[in-house]
Amino acid sequence: MGYVAFLLMIVNILSKILGFFREILLSYFYGTGEVATAFQLSSIVPYTILGFVISGFAANFIPMYTSVQNSKGKKAADSFTSNVLNIIFVSSVIVTIVAYIFAKEIVYIFAMGYSGEIFELSVTFTKITLLAMFAQLLNAILKGYLNIKGDFITPGSTGLLYNIIIIIFLFISYKINPILAPIGVSVATILQYIPYIPAIKKTKYKHKFILNFKDKDVKRLLIVALPIIFGLAVNQINQLIDKDLASFISIKGISVLSYAVKMNEFVWGIMVVSIITSIYPTLSKLAIESKTKFKIQFSKTLSTVIYLVTPCCVGILIFSKEIVNLVFRRGKFDQTDAILVSGVMFYYALGLLALGIRDVISNTFYALKLTKIPLINSIEMVVLNVITSIILSKFMGLNGLALGSSISSVFGAIMLYIKLERKIGKIKSKAIINNAIKVLISVIAMGVCSKMIFLILSARISSNISFIIAIIFAVLTYAIVSIALKTKQALDILRAILNKI
DSSP: HHHHHHHHHHHHHHHHHHHHHHHHHHHHHTSSOOOOOOOOHHHHHHHHHHHHHHHHHHHHHHHHHHHHHHHHHHHHHHHHHHHHHHHHHHHHHHHHHHHTTTHHHHHHHHHHTTHHHHHHHHHHHHHHHHHHHHHHHHHHHHHHHHHHOOHHHHHHHEEEEEEEHHHHHHHHHSSSOHHHHHHHHHHHHHTTTTTHHHHHTTOOOOOOOOOTTOOOHHHHHHHHHHHHHHHHHHHHHHHHHHHHHHHHHHHHHHHHHHHHHHHHHHHHHHHHHHHHHHHHHHHHHHHHOOHHHHHHHHHHEEEEHHHHHHHHHHHHHHHHHHHHHOOOOSSTTTHHHHHHHHHHHHHHTHHHHHHHHHHHHHHHHHTTTOHHHHHHHHHHHHHHHHHHHHHHHHHHHHHHHHHHHHHHHHHHHHHHHHHHHHHHHOOHHHHHHHHHHHHHHHHHHHHHHHHHHHHHHHHSSSSHHHHHHHHHHHHHHHHHHHTTTTTTTHHHHHHHHHOOO
């Protein structure tokens, strides 16, 4: 897991850096104004419509393909893959046509507080981005197929091409016409999967143009995927409610939430997604072969997520204002925007670790084919999030929405862990807790050291330079203290570096 996850993290870091640059350009050119809001909304809508379907199929395709291959052979498994891809393509074209016709109604559901020019612009932008939905769905299966064949880097690298294309179109849109920004999203969504072509060819996969909705394996895939799809649909409803409430609180609400979420997703996308993506096929295999090894692997994965995500969460909490100023504070993105985004980002960060832990546990349930439990957990989280967000937003505005989401994430992670232990028996909780205590000591030392250095330097040199130096010291402090405490993950990383040298 370690080496593949590390390579995947490097690829994701490069992709996220480009994604950051993309967001910087958007904030520089359009700030949190109407074009930025319409662009953010049009980028969210297609994924929200299909995101839960994508994740549902992606989570179950790997164990289903493995099952078909074990029982019927590779040719049958590849035929199953072809059938699934063809069914998804036909279905996605139909969904795209329907969504395009009812684009105005869909945008209204997402932003009930908007009207006039900003609403019409959002509808126009959304109609353009909807045209590329089919590519996202096909990717869910092709990514899983490549992962089964041991290729994690090709699917992980698609974000690089995606962000490069959007960056180019953002430049052109600012110079010529804003309408080119959503066109860039559609073009990028389709073209980012070009690297899949040679990668798929290497696996000797041959696509067959079969379309059989009655296939037993496809039915099994759908039956197992449905609870995940419904569970993730509930999560999308959760985000939809946040966006709607934000549109009523402020005309900049959706844009501010989007910028803050992107900052936190940087951590989640690099750390959590990389680890889960690399380990999921192994978990699916161990779920069949050995319960003991399965629990050990789960403990290792959870401990790794805690070790990597915790310092990032603390860093965001301590330096939320400095991060936003460094990344976004230029062009049309003014000080008022920076204050709004940093506040929301701070409260989202409170639940970032819990969100990562919950994702690990959810995927563990998916590997066990116990998909209904995460679904029920998602529904409970949404109910809690709606109640807390409505109450807190009355007192805290946009910050209340972020805090409500964090509270529901913590609740969801705790409840899901309890349910996992009930299903598979006692996990090595002592090892996880001991690891977490070492992480806590390391992160306190990191926070105190980096904050002191920042305060000392910022009195003499610019805030941005002081912040960058403080972050360097934060990384070094965390690494040194965690190694001194013999934290397993720190020692594994150190050992890997020394071996490479």
